[in-house]
Amino acid sequence: xxxTAGTGRAAPAPRASGHIMAGLGALVALLLVAGxxxxxxxxxxxxxxxxxxxxxxxxxxxxxxxxxxxELALAAAYRGAYEFSSDWFTSNLPVWQRALAPYAGRRGLxxxxxxxxxxxxxxxxxxxxxxxxxxxxxxxxPFEGDLKDRFLANLRMSGQERKVTVIVGYSQIxxxxxxxxxxxxxxxxxxxxxxxxxxxxxxxxxxxxxxxxLIFDDYAWRPGSDRVEDWPGPGxxxxxxxxxxxxxxxxxxxxxxxxxxxxxxx
Numbered sequence: 659x660x661x662t663a664g665t666g667r668a669a670p671a672p673r674a675s676g677h678i679m680a681g682l683g684a685l686v687a688l689l690l691v692a693g694x695x696x697x698x699x700x701x702x703x704x705x706x707x708x709x710x711x712x713x714x715x716x717x718x719x720x721x722x723x724x725x726x727x728x729e730l731a732l733a734a735a736y737r738g739a740y741e742f743s744s745d746w747f748t749s750n751l752p753v754w755q756r757a758l759a760p761y762a763g764r765r766g767l768x769x770x771x772x773x774x775x776x777x778x779x780x781x782x783x784x785x786x787x788x789x790x791x792x793x794x795x796x797x798x799x800p801f802e803g804d805l806k807d808r809f810l811a812n813l814r815m816s817g818q819e820r821k822v823t824v825i826v827g828y829s830q831i832x833x834x835x836x837x838x839x840x841x842x843x844x845x846x847x848x849x850x851x852x853x854x855x856x857x858x859x860x861x862x863x864x865x866x867x868x869x870x871x872l873i874f875d876d877y878a879w880r881p882g883s884d885r886v887e888d889w890p891g892p893g894x895x896x897x898x899x900x901x902x903x904x905x906x907x908x909x910x911x912x913x914x915x916x917x918x919x920x921x922x923x924x
Contacts, residue, residue, distance in 0.1 A: 718902075730745075736782065800826065
């Protein structure tokens with residue numbers, strides 16, 4: 659979990675697409691309600707917080723590239739002497755290294771990230787995958803407080819600022835301005851509410867090239883809230899239920915990794 663990018667709360671979405679977002683919100687609500695039924699008996703709302711996976715079998719197959727590893731010391735994970743206040747990323751590296759190995763150093767690689775925080779994930783990508791001179795990254799975050807200054811200081815330390823386009827804003831608005839079919843890898847780690855996660859997933863889907871990877875953080879995360887609509891998992895299950903035919907499942911664990919099929923239309 660990196661940031662609150664994509665909450666979309668401080669800036670409304672364009673009016674012309676409001677009916678689409680309303681439809682997506684209704685879809686999430688319907689799927690959540692359907693997920694609270696078993697054996698023909700409606701489960702009272704108070705029972706829902708027992709866990710969406712216990713009430714609704716996940717539509718995702720059981721596919722795993724491994725489990726979370728230990729958090730790594732800065733020098734073990736990065737070449738740069740960056741400054742970070744917390745580490746929600748390096749435990750994912752055993753899975754990322756397996757999933758992303760075919761993309762390392764690829765000519766003109768394009769990477770999109772929603773939810774940057776202090777830059778742990780994009781800096782690791784710059785050091786390990788975006789190594790071709792023509793590789794580029796686009797990052798989106800509202801950068802609340804002093805986060806932008808902290809991220810930019812780390813980015814300057816990497817010496818690779820020219821490779822990174824920084825967009826300050828909310829993902830539900832800014833993703834609409836990105837070119838279709840332009841990214842090889844997208845990492846979504848913005849707002850964690852089910853409706854925001856679903857919206858980020860739908861908007862990012864057509865930004866991927868055929869064969870591109872779509873990575874979601876915190877698929878299995880459970881916040882302190884008792885409302886399942888505040889959890890990422892139900893939003894991602896809803897996305898896969900409707901869009902799963904366009905993807906091969908690479909990994910299902912704490913994170914979710916999908917690969918866009920090459921035979922799906924843009």
